[in-house]
């Protein structure tokens with residue numbers, strides 16, 4: 001776990017904050033944070049986007065914060081997404097709060113098979129309004145859409161909540177990859 005912004009542990013050796021190289025391989029950089037309750041699938045969502053893989057089996061909760069970079073092209077512009085994967089567990093909140101103010105975009109996830117994770121979205125939005133930049137781009141995502149047999153949150157409920165807060169909404173699956181890239185491309189755009 002790391003306690004100070006810019007000093008996070010990395011999985012793939014990318015540095016979170018570096019001087020621009022002589023000929024950067026991107027046109028602009030965007031800091032994106034993944035937020036939501038523990039277990040909603042934030043880490044899997046990021047790994048699916050970065051590596052096109054799904055880690056099934058044991059659930060290893062994120063400790064503190066971690067990040068990965070990926071460059072996407074939107075309307076001919078190469079955007080480096082620096083994606084911060086935060087720990088959903090309450091005890092890491094003070095660590096993750098320190099990163100909110102640097103984020104330009106937030107992907108806020110709940111699990112469509114977990115009612116509490118949906119009900120907690122309002123509390124997450126309160127935290128976001130307290131700690132993030134006022135013009136931060138927010139997107140609401142109902143993850144684990146592949147597990148239709150265990151669904152407890154209807155798509156309409158996600159849409160209604162998103163509309164109430166004026167944010168876009170998608171249902172996603174970190175397992176099948178459904179709408180994962182689309183979510184990142186939408187916020188990059």
Ligand SMILES: Nc1nc2c(ncn2[C@@H]2O[C@H](COP(=O)(O)OP(=O)(O)OP(=O)(O)O)[C@@H](O)[C@H]2O)c(=O)[nH]1
Nearest residue numbers: 038039040041042043044061062088144173174175
């Ligand atoms: N079926 C299904 N399972 C998923 C999906 N996304 C994640 N999971 C599973 O849900 C569990 C939690 O996933 P994580 O990605 O570790 O959750 P997290 O939100 O990063 O949790 P914290 O790090 O504690 O905040 C794991 O067992 C995953 O395999 C999904 O889209 N579909």
